[in-house]
Amino acid sequence: MEGMGQKRRPLVVMASSSTTAAQSASRGGANPLAELTDRFRSLEVGVREWMAKQPTHIEAAVTTAFGAVQGGALGGLMGTFAPEGGAGLPVPQPPPGLDPKAMATFKQAQALAGGPLVQARNFAVMTGANAGISCVMRRVRGVEDVQGSMAAAFGSGALFSIVSGMGTPNPVVNAITTGMAFAVFQGGFFIVGQKFSKTKTHNEDMNYSRGRNMLNQLGLQNYEKNFKKGLLTDETLPLLNESALRDVNIPPGPRLVILEHIKREPGLTKSN
Template sequence: MHNPITYLETKHNELHNGFKGWLAKQSLPVEAAVVTLTGAAKGAIFSGFTGAFAKDSSSTAPPPDDSVSPNTMASFQKSQAPAGGPLIHARNYAVISGVNAGISSVLKRLRGKEDVQTSMVAAFGSGVMFSLVSGSGNSHANVITAGVFFALCEGVLFKVNISLRRNDCLSIPI
């Protein structure tokens, strides 16, 4: 009797390698569209799994009373936007994952390599789009700040990953 885990892993790798081979033969616009859509689907599915285990925190915060100024109330409502229900989380993860995957694939194809600059540019784009979609991008400064924050986090994670792989401390595929 064969090990079913090994069998599934082998079949998954065959399917994955076949898909990557097919994708490499496609034009840049087709590759970008397919990678963006699959990245968005993965993000939404991941959000669904994590959302099943997390409690919606938007209902736990008490609403401000009537004496609060309209500006404060608007800020409160904006702060509640990221704490929405499962569909909001799925949308946000789909945007982050899809935009990041699409930009990464285009830059990898154009530049011929994946490096820290590619990762940071893709993260900047996904941060900007997340800011716009989540409702926190009400000013150019907020949008740019979100993009820079995502890019800096990705740059640090990329460098740490490379460093760990060089030192054989941890093997994380890129």
């Protein structure tokens, strides 16, 4: 009887451990996908912080490489699922004596209908150039605006035209026109996106209007981001104390100035 009990005991332990694991998973334990996503975001933040400390040419090179890899993967995927059958089919050649305008149109269609390797190359050049030029423009001009976006789109469109072989009769002119078309489209998208972003930002900033005005009067406008980071909206102004300001990393001097100003301004202590 004792031997039988000893043989059964490990089985009971194994069953209970597996049951515990199942219960842990069913109760919302560690989610592998969530952990992987968090690690990827942490890695992305770390890479961005590292690149921000590097010289312009280092950041531009890394950004271009990442953009080229992403574009190449997308282009290869598009070429694989293309109805033409991908790289297994030979790329057709233009008939002899074709009109120059018809030849340019044929080359454009040929560039857009290539197999996975052709599409991977074309998209890698396009997205890599766009990312690299955008990075340089942002570093040099200190701002990310529509002009920088259009410049990046022009360069990527021109390089895409040259690499893909579009516009054989006059490749230079075709590269310029393609770059201009890319610039117009991307500039339009940037302006539309910026309008939506401004509307959203305006709605969010309404919650910080009195706090922002207070900081501007005190010459402490640099700490507006601290208020937003700590969600210190206008409704919280009557509740502000030294502890709350310390938690959002505002130094002792500005803390004292802010608290004294709130005491002397009755309007700030009235909630909306």
